[in-house]
Amino acid sequence: MANKAVKRLADYQSPAFLITHLDLTFELDDTQTRVTAVSKLKKNGTDSALRLDGEHLELVSVELDGKTVEPRFENEQLVIDVAGDSGELKIVTLTNPSTNTALEGLYKSGGAFCTQCEAEGFRRITYFMDRPDVLAIYSSKVIADKEKYPQLLSNGNLVECGDLDGGRHFATWQDPFPKPCYLFALVAGDFDILEDSFTTMSGRDVLLQIYVDKGRRAQATHAMTALKASMKWDEDTYGLEYDLDRFMIVAVDFFNMGAMENKGLNVFNAKFVLADDNTATDADYDRIAGIIAHEYFHNWTGNRVTCRDWFQLSLKEGLTVFRDQSFSADWAGSSATRIHEAQLMRTAQFAEDAGPMSHPIRPQEVVEMNNFYTVTVYDKGAEVIRMLHGLLGKAGFRAGMDLYFKRHDGKAVTCDDFVDAMADANDVDLTAFKGWYSQSGTPIVTVTELWENGQYGLKLSQVTPPTADQKEKGPLPLPFAIELLGHSKQVLQLQGAEQTFALGHFDEKPVLAPLCGFSAPVKLVFEQSDDELAALMEKAEDGFVRVDAAERLLQRLVAAWLEGQEHPALELWLNALHGIASRPLTDAFLDAELFKVPSVNAMLGWFENIDLDGLVAARTRLRSQVRERLFAVLHDRYQMVKDVKEKGARALTNSLLVLLAESLENAIEERYFQARNMTERQGALAAAVAGNLAISDKLLSDFDDKFGDNLQVMDKWLMLQGQRSGALKRMPKLTEHSAFSWNNPNRTRSLIGVFIAHNPEAHSDAGYQWLSEVLPKLDSINPQATARMVGPLLQWRRFDAKRRQSLEALLTGLQTPTTSADLGELLGKALAKKD
Ligand code: B3K
Ligand code: ZN
Secondary structure, eight states: OOOOOOEEGGGOOOOSEEEEEEEEEEEOOSSOEEEEEEEEEEEOSSOOEEEEEOOSOEEEEEEETTEEOOOEEETTEEEEEOOSSEEEEEEEEEEOGGGOTTOOEEEEETTEEEEEOTTTTGGGTSOBOOSTTOOEEEEEEEEEETTTOOEEEESSEEEEEEEOSTTEEEEEEEEEEEEOGGGOOEEEEOOEEEEEEEEOTTSOEEEEEEEESTTOGGGGHHHHHHHHHHHHHHHHHHOOOOOSSEEEEEEESOOSSSEEOOTTEEEEEGGGTOOOTTTOOHHHHHHHHHHHHHHHHTTTBTTTBEESSGGGHHHHHHHHHHHHHHHHHHHTOOTTHHHHHHHHIIIIIHHHHHSTTOOOSSOSEESSGGGGOOHIIIIIHHHHHHHHHHHHHHHHHHHHHHHHHHHHTTOEEOHHHHHHHHHHHHTOOOTTTTHHHHOOSOOEEEEEEEEETTEEEEEEEEEOOOBTTBOOOOOOOEEEEEEETTSOEEEEEEOSSEEEEEEEEOSSOOOEEOSGGGOSSOEEEOOOOHHHHHHHHHHOSOHHHHHHHHHHHHHHHHHHHHTTOOOTHHHHHHHHHHHHHHSOOSOHHHHHHHTSOOOHHHHHTTOSSOOHHHHHHHHHHHHHHHHHHHHHHHHHHHHHHTTOOSHHHHHHHHHHHHHTGGGOHHHHHHHHHTOSSHHHHHHHHHHHHHTTOTTHHHHHHHHHHHHTTOHHHHHHHHHHHHHSTTHHHHHHHHTTSTTOOTTOHHHHIIIIIHHHHHOGGGGSHHHHHHHHHHHHHHHHHOHHHHHTTOHHHHTGGGSOHHHHHHHHHHHHHHOOTTOOHHHHHHHHHHHSOOO
16 A cells, blocks of 8 residues: 555644745646746755655756755655755646546646645645645746637736747736645636626725636526625625635536635536536535635635644634535525534534544544545534534624634634634633544433422533544533423533533423534433424424434334334324424425435434444335325325425425335326426436336436436436446446546546445445445545545444455455555554454
8 A cells, every 4th residue: 555654733843944935837738747836945943954745746957046956855755955044946847637637736627727736736736845834925827728728827816918939828827915835726728707796895896707618607607696695794794805806716527525715716626616407406506605605715714814734624624614604504595504514413424433534623643634624624623613603602703703813814823723812802711622623522412301399400411432543532511502392492501521400490391402403513312202302303493403303213213123123203203294294384494304214324323333234124114104104194295385486395395205206106207307497307306216216217318318418417317326226236337328437536426436325235245346346446546536435334343244244355455555545544544453
């Protein structure tokens, strides 16, 4: 396996040199792009050895202050001895964008050149101090063939452009704001542009441009609307204004993640920009707005104030996710937004913390940084910020943000700096709260009700079980929001391992709705009666509590079924659903969540050991019980909402279609063919696949006919193919299909990533055999994208004995001399002997 050293937060040292200015010249060429990098150096200590990172580069020349120098290589770094306190360094290198399938550094996406530098991709462009605490002022001159690449873009403001000989032209960009190299970007191509403008709160006009593939301009209007709304929201909410003359977004199809917040030049995965009603679902629209907002918000939280080192990634990501979530709560207009956030935490993040990759939101050790763009750093990081926001209140949080920018604008700082600004602005002690940054794992909060002589109270206690990375855990301060059904709501602050709270006198024991709004990222242990859970499911005010109560009932039921027993929770759950479906509709978004049977993935989080076959069977049984017992009332509700032209109604209709699929084959076919938009079409198709209906083949083939030339839409098709029953035997054909490409992570993630994460067929002998063939191939093409797919397999220790053995063999077999550092780190952790 590629051997890469472990880096530790504890070993942080400030850089030996600062690079204050960097002038780059790119002579773009498909196979031999020439990069000239001129940096101004300043010694930052006593060490005279300047150590520069570089990968996959061909070194042409190095000059220091005009004189050629012979550099040496040490530990894969280029080392140059600099005698004086400052100097000008000129390095010329060659790089090959065409063979760069890892999509890091400079690469080709379709016909365009583009870059991705975060986390450590700049070292594939030139030799540099590739670390976020080296902030320089950049200028970049981009030279390319004028006909093929009429648009030449980089960060900042355009200062000069013109023609050159040989059919070439150039553009020079200057970015006045010092930035780390991970925020550098370059794009050269031939795009359509959607333009607009925004007047900032201080009256400056900003040119807004979205660059998309030819013919797609109209599909960028939603993204543009979301961008302007984000700019306004950040001014209104945080007083944060955009700072350059123009803001550009470029949509590319080859991209490892969602998008990238390069200063003034965001590069996006096209699927998070392009949308119209015929090709995008309501959920796509909301996701696009959320990501546009996220990247825009990074301009302050990430770019103006950046991270000192990569261990601090949550400084910018947790905070920015919290900011985009707050924006979406207003923008998306769906009461289910918070429920979805909680679901992601409880399925993906809790699973990550329970597995071999467990890490705190500020990790302490990293081999491949790209492996740490995780649901823990991002989403648990956002939950931690949300708790701070709750603790300090809106005004207190804003005061903390103001102080944070006042102190740290233009600097590279740490998570401690952020929490200190919050503490100082509010004059509170947040020392104990900082434990959320250093401790991994999911706290388990046990709730005990105290009920005596009409006095009601609660005892809350917490314990965090040991995780793969950390044995010793302590209690963390956490907000525990409650509602007493029909009475009051309040937030209890649990400060230590155990605390009791007196909640007053009641004539009857109140029904407790615990953890309202998922107020802390914790698991709950609460022996609440089945009847109370059913009451919460029907009547609690808080949407999260209602969905959670349904899950807690189902968890009891499924646990009994796995033991071959029956359980009263079944009747209670069905009755509650019946009640909800019979009453006047008040919140279609919420009902859309309640009328879902939890996925097998969600069920995995309910049990320590995975009985996969048992869970699949339980889920099938739950669905058939609903159809048998509730068809009439659910069908009435379906009839009532199916033609309502409103987002919530569409969400509810789609949930009902999936729930009743096997009994609604004709209706599904009709709905698919008469669909007025992609939300309806995809909903019908998903229902056909979920019910494994005979009609699926016909609908999937029609979808291919209709959308075969739009690869972004075909990702939806690939995802359904990946989930579908019988997917494994169709894989050879699917991977040959024109909608699939081994080199494009959108395609591989849709088909193979979804197959691994959502199809039980992946966990069969033939499934493991197939994965043992395709994963090495994917890893050799794109390590980062491959590493992001294997998460579910790393949980191998939780499966039954037979699968455990096969999975161990599969993972062991993936460890070869050519395995990437990305995959290697995950395999090493997953297979490490347990002590
Ligand atoms: N900061 C980028 C992620 C970079 C991915 C590195 N492998 C996207 C975001 O969080 O906004
Ligand atoms: Zn981000």
